[in-house]
Amino acid sequence: MLKFKLPIGGRYLIHLSLLYLIASCNINHEQIVIAGTVTDVTTNQPLMDATVIANCMFYDSKLVDYDIEEDTVKTDSAGKFELNFKKGVTVELKIRALGYLEKEYLFNLESNIKYLQIQLESD
Numbered sequence: 001m002l003k004f005k006l007p008i009g010g011r012y013l014i015h016l017s018l019l020y021l022i023a024s025c026n027i028n029h030e031q032i033v034i035a036g037t038v039t040d041v042t043t044n045q046p047l048m049d050a051t052v053i054a055n056c057m058f059y060d061s062k063l064v065d066y067d068i069e070e071d072t073v074k075t076d077s078a079g080k081f082e083l084n085f086k087k088g089v090t091v092e093l094k095i096r097a098l099g100y101l102e103k104e105y106l107f108n109l110e111s112n113i114k115y116l117q118i119q120l121e122s123d
Contacts, residue, residue: 031086031087034107035114036080036081037080040119050081052083052094091106091107099122
């Protein structure tokens with residue numbers, strides 16, 4: 001059996017690290033995918049480098065409160081993006097692009113969302 005001593009704060013740090021792995025928004029064997037394409041509503045052209053911000057909210061039973069993690073991705077040259085989360089979390093998506101009005105969506109992730117077609121209006 002391997003034994004080692006931890007400083008007093010070391011055990012606390014290990015417990016916090018394990019709690020993070022268990023409770024985080026995108027580490028789990030049951031992954032839910034949110035993917036989509038961002039286009040201009042008028043021209044239907046893809047919007048490259050649009051920002052997709054995902055605020056993932058999950059219940060932390062140790063803190064008896066909700067915790068929020070933010071993940072940000074940019075759309076590729078075809079306006080496509082993809083994000084992965086664990087099943088059961090709530091995700092707020094904000095989509096922004098320079099010269100366009102922001103759009104927001106709220107999802108409770110119980111099953112895969114096949115594909116989002118997001119059209120932004122110019123401001």
